[in-house]
Amino acid sequence: MKAFKALVIVGVLAGVATVAAGVPAFRPVLGIWLPYAAAALFLAGMVRRVVCWGRSPVPFRIPTVCGQQRSLPFLPHQPLESPYTGWQAAARVAGEVLLFRSLFRNTRTELTRKKRLAYLPSKLLWAAALAFHASLAVIVFRHLRFFLEPVPSCVRFVERMDGLFQVLVPAVMVTDAVILLALLYLLGRRLLDLRLRYLSLPADYVPLFLLLGIVGTGIAMRYIWKVDLIAVKELAVGLATFHPAVPDGTGALFLVHLALVSVLFAYFPFSKLVHMGGVFLSPTRNLANNSRARRHVNPWNRPVDVHTYEEWEEEFRDKLVACGLLPEEE
Amino acid sequence: MKKTPDELLQIEYTPPARDWMDPHVDFEARKGTWSYPGAPKNLEYLGLPNPREWSPTDEDWKLPENWKEIVHEGFLDLLKRFRSLKVFMDCCVRCGACADKCHFFIGSGDPKNMPVLRAELLRSVYRNDFTTAGRILGRLAGGRELTPDVIKEWFYYFYQCTECRRCSVFCPYGIDTAEITMMARELLNLLGININWVVEPVANCHRTGNHLGIQPHTFKDNIEFLCEELEDVTGIHIDPPINKKGAEVLFIVPSADYFADPGIYTFMGYLLLFEQIGLDYTLSAYASEGGNFGLFLSHDTIKRLNAKMYAEAKRLGVKWILGGECGHMWRVVHQYMDTMNGPADFLEVPRSPVTGTVFDHAASTKMVHICEFTADLIHHGRLRLDPSRNAGWKVTFHDSCNPARAVGLLEEPRYILRNVVEEFFEMPENTIREQTFCCGSGAGLGNDENMEMRMRGGLPRANAVRHVHERYGVNILSCICAIDRAVLPTLMDYWVPEVRVAGVHEMVGNALVMDGEKERTTNLRGEPIPGREG
Numbered sequence: 001m002k003a004f005k006a007l008v009i010v011g012v013l014a015g016v017a018t019v020a021a022g023v024p025a026f027r028p029v030l031g032i033w034l035p036y037a038a039a040a041l042f043l044a045g046m047v048r049r050v051v052c053w054g055r056s057p058v059p060f061r062i063p064t065v066c067g068q069q070r071s072l073p074f075l076p077h078q079p080l081e082s083p084y085t086g087w088q089a090a091a092r093v094a095g096e097v098l099l100f101r102s103l104f105r106n107t108r109t110e111l112t113r114k115k116r117l118a119y120l121p122s123k124l125l126w127a128a129a130l131a132f133h134a135s136l137a138v139i140v141f142r143h144l145r146f147f148l149e150p151v152p153s154c155v156r157f158v159e160r161m162d163g164l165f166q167v168l169v170p171a172v173m174v175t176d177a178v179i180l181l182a183l184l185y186l187l188g189r190r191l192l193d194l195r196l197r198y199l200s201l202p203a204d205y206v207p208l209f210l211l212l213g214i215v216g217t218g219i220a221m222r223y224i225w226k227v228d229l230i231a232v233k234e235l236a237v238g239l240a241t242f243h244p245a246v247p248d249g250t251g252a253l254f255l256v257h258l259a260l261v262s263v264l265f266a267y268f269p270f271s272k273l274v275h276m277g278g279v280f281l282s283p284t285r286n287l288a289n290n291s292r293a294r295r296h297v298n299p300w301n302r303p304v305d306v307h308t309y310e311e312w313e314e315e316f317r318d319k320l321v322a323c324g325l326l327p328e329e330e
Numbered sequence: 331m332k333k334t335p336d337e338l339l340q341i342e343y344t345p346p347a348r349d350w351m352d353p354h355v356d357f358e359a360r361k362g363t364w365s366y367p368g369a370p371k372n373l374e375y376l377g378l379p380n381p382r383e384w385s386p387t388d389e390d391w392k393l394p395e396n397w398k399e400i401v402h403e404g405f406l407d408l409l410k411r412f413r414s415l416k417v418f419m420d421c422c423v424r425c426g427a428c429a430d431k432c433h434f435f436i437g438s439g440d441p442k443n444m445p446v447l448r449a450e451l452l453r454s455v456y457r458n459d460f461t462t463a464g465r466i467l468g469r470l471a472g473g474r475e476l477t478p479d480v481i482k483e484w485f486y487y488f489y490q491c492t493e494c495r496r497c498s499v500f501c502p503y504g505i506d507t508a509e510i511t512m513m514a515r516e517l518l519n520l521l522g523i524n525i526n527w528v529v530e531p532v533a534n535c536h537r538t539g540n541h542l543g544i545q546p547h548t549f550k551d552n553i554e555f556l557c558e559e560l561e562d563v564t565g566i567h568i569d570p571p572i573n574k575k576g577a578e579v580l581f582i583v584p585s586a587d588y589f590a591d592p593g594i595y596t597f598m599g600y601l602l603l604f605e606q607i608g609l610d611y612t613l614s615a616y617a618s619e620g621g622n623f624g625l626f627l628s629h630d631t632i633k634r635l636n637a638k639m640y641a642e643a644k645r646l647g648v649k650w651i652l653g654g655e656c657g658h659m660w661r662v663v664h665q666y667m668d669t670m671n672g673p674a675d676f677l678e679v680p681r682s683p684v685t686g687t688v689f690d691h692a693a694s695t696k697m698v699h700i701c702e703f704t705a706d707l708i709h710h711g712r713l714r715l716d717p718s719r720n721a722g723w724k725v726t727f728h729d730s731c732n733p734a735r736a737v738g739l740l741e742e743p744r745y746i747l748r749n750v751v752e753e754f755f756e757m758p759e760n761t762i763r764e765q766t767f768c769c770g771s772g773a774g775l776g777n778d779e780n781m782e783m784r785m786r787g788g789l790p791r792a793n794a795v796r797h798v799h800e801r802y803g804v805n806i807l808s809c810i811c812a813i814d815r816a817v818l819p820t821l822m823d824y825w826v827p828e829v830r831v832a833g834v835h836e837m838v839g840n841a842l843v844m845d846g847e848k849e850r851t852t853n854l855r856g857e858p859i860p861g862r863e864g
Contacts, residue, residue, distance in 0.1 A: 005470065049420070059629075062665055062736075064498040064506060066764040069738030071691050071702050074709050075745065081764065082738040084691075086579040096502065104428075107760055108592045109790075115339045117436065117793045119760035125427060131503075196426045199447050203463075203473040204424050235655035259483035267402040270463045274453045275503055278421035284504035289738055291470040296669045300411055304630050305377065307536050309616050309645055315537070316546050323547035324571055325615060 008206030014213055017259035023260040030255040031235055031246035038262035045269025050277050061291040063089075063282040097279055100130055114307050125189070128194035131183035138162060139218075142173075170291045183212050202283060202287040207273060210264045217257035227251030230321045238264035331362070331781045335825060338785060341439040350447055351454065351469065353479040355486045362782030363438075365489055365775060367528035373522060373572030375533045376631070380522025386485065391478065391520050398476055402459060404520045409460065414509050419456045421503045422449060428497035428507075431708060433768050434490055438772045441840040442487050445497035445507040451487055452514050455480065488514040489620040490605050492766035492775055493626070493658075510772070516628045524627060528774035533621040535635050540585035540619035549615045552588050560598050563856065565848030568605050570863060573646065574612035578683060580643045581611045583654030584812030587833075593815045595854045596655055596833025597841075600700065603835065606844045607684050607712065611652065617642035620659040621812060625666075626774040633670040636662055639697075640671050651697040655833050657730035657811030658772065660699060664737045668695040675828035685710040697746035699733075701742035701810060704838060708749050709839040714843035719850055727756070727835065728791065728818070729766035730811035740764075743834045745812050750776040750841035757804040761794035771817035784817065785824050792825030799826055806830050 020026035021032030060208040067081025083089040093242045095101040108122040142159050187208045190200050221227045231249035252316075268274070280286065311318065320326035355509070357364060364386055368864040373381035382392050394400060409416050428445040431437060431483060442448060450472075457464030458473030467473070474480065493508035531541035538545055544552070550572060555566050571577060581604070587597040604611055617638040624631030643651050653663055668674065679697035680689040687706045689698045707713050727747060733739040740763050747754050761767050770787025771780075799803040807818060807829055818831040840853045851862050 006472055033400050053413055053416050053420075054408055058413050059411060060669055062414065062506065062509065064504055065735050065738040066499055067738060068740045069691070071689075071742065072687075072706055072709065075705070075741040096504075100502055102426075102500055102504065105500055105765075106427050107431075107500075108437055111339075111341060111343075111436075116797070117790055118722055119758070125425065129425070193426070194344055195429055195441065195444070196424075198350065198441055199424055199426065199429070199450070200445065201424065202470055203472050228485075263523075270461070272421070272423045275421040275423055278417045279503050281413065281417050282421070282504040283417070284498055284506045284509075290691070291665050291668065292663075292697070293690065294754040295672050295694045301670065302630060302633070304634045304637070306634055306641070309638075309641060309857050312539060312616050319545055319547040320615075323550045325546055325550060 002200060003197075003205045004204045006202045006209055009202070009206060010209035010213060012094040013263055014256060017256045018252070021255035021259075027213055027246045027255065030259050030305055031250060032239070034259055034262045035239055036244075038266040042265040045266075046274070046277060049269050049274050051282075053276070053281050057299045058283050058287070059300065061286045061287050061289075061296040063289045065289050067098060069289060070223060074301055084288055084290050084293075089286055093280060093286050100133075102285075124185070128182045128185045131178050132186065135179035135182065136158060139173075139174045139179065140143055142175075146233050147240040148258055149233075149237060173222075176215070176222070180212075180215055180219070183215065187212070203271060206267070207264070207271065208269070210260055213260045214257060214264065217253055217260065218280070221251070221253055221257065225251070225253055227254045331578065331785060331824070333785075335785075336473045336810070338437075338782070338789075341437070343439045344440040350450070351474055353477070355483055357482075357486070360486075361779075363490070363786075364486055364783070365525035365527050365777050365780045368522075368524040368526045372526065372529040372744050373524075374535040376529070378522065378524070378529070379520060382522060386482070391482070392620065393478065393481070397481075397521050400520050401476060401481075401500070401517055403458065404517050405456070407515050408801060409514060411657070412513070413475065414506070415513050415599060417503075418449065418505045418510055419453050419460075420503055422446060422453065423502075424450075427500050427502065427737040428505075428796075431497045432507075432702060433492075433496070433770055433790045434496070434783070434787045437770070437789040438783070442483075443490060445501075445505075447510075448487050448491060448507055449505065449510045451480070451483055451570075452510060454769050464524070466480065469722060470630060481518070481521070481523070484514055484518055488518065489525055489775065492731070492768045492770065492772035492787065494772060496731070496765065496767065497733045499735065499764050509701050512625075512629070515626065519628055524775055525777075527777040527780075528623050528626045529772075532627055532631055532635065535619050535623065538618075539616045541621060541623055542585045542589055544585060544589065544618065546618075548613040549588070549618055553613070556588065556594055557600060557601070559856070560854075563850065563852055563854060564602065564844060566602075566844060568601050570601055570604075571612040572615055575646050577612035577646065578610040578647075579612070579651050579654045580639075580646060580648040581613055581649075581654070582617055582620045583613075583640060584656035584659055585618060586621075586812040586816050587654055588657075590816060592819070592830070592832055592836070592855075593812055595836040595839070596711065596815065598854045599833065599835030599839025600654060602839045602842050602844060603704065603707075603713075606842060607707065610645060612648065614642045614646065620654050620656045622659060622662045623774060625658050625662055632662055632666055632678060636667050636780070637671050639663075639667065640674055643674070643696075644676050644805045649678045651677070652680075652700060652703060653837060654700050655696055655810035655812070657732040657813055659732075659812075660739070661732035661736040663695065663697050667697070682706055684712050689863060699739060699742070701739060701746060701834065705742045705745045715750050715751055715838075716843050717752045717841050718861075719853070719859055720837055721862075723751055723806045723832075723837070724753045724755065724799050725751045725806050725808050726754070726795065726804045727762070727834075728769075728795075728807055728809040729762050730809055730814055730815060731768050731772065733764060733810055734764055734766050739810075743808075746834055746838060750771075750837045753802075755798050755804055757794040757798050761790065767791040767794065769811075769814050769817050769821060771821075776813060776817045781820075785821065788817075788821040789825065790820075792821055793857060795822065795829055796826045799829055804829065806832050808832050808834050808836050
């Protein structure tokens with residue numbers, strides 16, 4: 001039901017874009033105004049989000065420690081799991097951002113028929129998540145060729161590597177296939193795993209359907225209904241250089257693709273996709289486990305009411321004297 | 331407890347048809363899985379809001395008139411003070427990696443015990459009240475209006491989390507449910523909603539200096555009694571200093587260590603160790619609690635209770651502080667104490683008077699864990715140890731949540747154990763170290779009325795113990811946490827009755843060869859040592 005709601009939302013968006021792409025008057029809206037508005041919303045929204053996070057202090061040093069602390073020299077310290085310096089903590093965050101190390105730990109808990117608990121390795125989610133994010137990064141990078149003239153050699157290189165398995169003309173991009181499979185897996189597990197379906201919100205399906213729409217239209221343009229790439233490049237360079245125009249030859253399918261990308265960007269800062277920034281700011285991961293060695297300062301350290309020794313002694317004076325913990329008063 | 335282990339093991343993991351967003355808890359039907367509310371006298375003593383008599387089974391929880399406003403303002407205040415809360419509210423992608431990592435979910439199958447949904451109980455209100463999308467789209471954006479039923483659900487599920495942080499190990503963003511539970515409990519506390527098993531120890535500790543409410547003369551009596559027992563076993567008379575000014579080290583333990591079986595044997599172990607090495611130390615009747623149930627109530631109460639440690643160290647003029655075996659105590663000491671009540675510039679960087687080792691990893695807080703201290707002694711060969719005096723014990727080690735995931739104190743206790751016992755066996759790797767499972771009774775939930783949930787929450791730990799019991803014949807579960815020592819015996823009796831519970835320093839005390847001692851025929855429990863029967 002929640003997935004259906006999300007599908008309807010994304011379907012309506014794509015439908016509106018398809019209709020609008022066929023109406024000449026709306027083509028500049030899709031090709032110029034929507035991308036600019038989306039870019040502005042994305043930038044402003046992400047800055048606002050990160051500034052909002054940054055405004056709140058980190059009052060306590062609360063890393064989740066996953067390995068041996070640095071204490072005694074004869075006990076081997078695990079710097080990635082229990083970072084002691086800022087650099088070690090940065091390496092830990094890098095491991096999270098680039099390799100999804102925490103997700104790699106994943107296990108599946110099962111109560112066997114003999115009523116024993118088993119913890120089975122479960123790496124598929126990690127593999128799919130990493131495949132999706134890595135492919136997306138490569139695809140975004142590849143898209144630079146539309147915005148830059150001449151196309152930088154590094155972009156050409158990545159493209160060539162990506163298309164190395166050349167079985168068809170045009171070359172099949174590895175990342176196109178991988179991202180599609182990864183997205184389908186991520187969607188499939190949300191729908192088929194009862195537990196996951198129970199806890200998923202419409203907002204968990206929206207980005208998946210949006211991305212599937214974007215990847216789908218992208219692949220279609222490349223392999224099936226080819227669009228005029230020269231027109232696309234003209235439009236992209238125009239956008240990038242603030243001389244926007246929608247060339248006559250711009251395909252409708254491309255405009256739908258662009259519209260979905262724009263929606264994704266606009267949606268980004270107001271959704272769970274902000275995890276892109278949040279992963280760097282998580283205090284359980286980005287702080288060193290050295291709070292006993294170096295004092296962590298809390299800017300709002302609030303004064304509290306304390307029961308002082310003097311008050312305590314006063315209250316228990318008779319008993320303290322009787323048991324000899326306090327000398328009798330003169 | 332009425333339900334048998336077999337009955338308890340009929341766990342339904344398939345989620346119900348009802349949408350989780352519709353709050354509903356039948357407290358009457360779920361007796362045995364929640365804790366009694368805080369008694370008004372305790373709230374009054376601590377100056378906490380809205381003290382009153384009430385029960386979760388009541389329809390009307392007697393919330394303050396403007397309760398909604400109080401929660402909204404309180405939430406905003408927490409968001410302003412804690413970046414963690416903001417980031418954790420915004421970043422979750424509901425990937426589900428945490429879902430089956432929670433001992434309460436594994437033991438109960440209740441989907442709201444999946445850490446992700448526990449957090450969503452709070453997050454849905456956050457989205458509704460504080461985010462653009464939630465304010466406009468409401469439920470479509472995952473927002474949920476705050477109603478009395480949501481508050482009731484918060485009470486049920488945020489007092490069904492032991493703040494063990496296991497889920498946080500697996501979360502790709504490190505989202506820490508302990509942090510979320512702490513925030514939710516702060517909010518509930520503003521309405522006078524809390525549990526007595528937390529509020530009473532806090533009130534006791536504030537007044538007498540320890541959770542159990544032991545007054546100074548009884549504190550002294552208890553310790554003297556334990557010393558008599560020790561003299562029977564070892565022939566050595568010990569007279570531990572209390573409130574001694576000018577001692578080198580202030581030693582602070584969780585109060586259960588000088589009060590209840592089997593913690594008292596751990597305490598005996600400490601005393602024997604200090605006697606043998608001639609440590610110049612003192613106990614304190616004022617700072618007579620290492621633990622800190624304030625951690626389970628609010629940040630302010632953590633600070634109120636914790637303040638006594640430094641205050642007493644300063645008053646007595648000691649050089650540094652040594653802390654006993656306790657779990658959440660070490661979360662507070664390691665991650666909060668210096669920030670809240672430091673800087674401890676009146677103390678010196680801890681240095682072992684026996685080995686000369688400088689504990690520079692505690693250079694600022696100036697407090698050292700007893701396992702760090704003892705491991706260093708053993709490494710330098712300063713203790714004569716006879717593991718055969720622990721004969722008969724087949725030992726495994728339970729990493730307590732906080733020493734493991736807050737401190738990273740993983741190898742110290744293992745190093746000690748390998749030197750003091752003959753037979754040591756690890757539980758499976760997914761159940762120890764950073765992946766260790768909670769006892770199921772931490773964070774104030776270790777009371778009798780919550781017994782069914784405790785046995786459910788403790789199932790993963792007990793299951794791992796059963797595994798090593800059947801495989802290697804393990805018969806004792808060692809740990810470095812006073813709550814563990816208080817609650818694991820009950821858990822073992824229920825799931826693995828053949829296994830007993832001990833602190834690491836009880837094992838040290840048994841193995842430690844002392845000058846001038848008589849031949850030991852019994853262990854510290856007064857039970858004959860196999861092969862040495864008198």
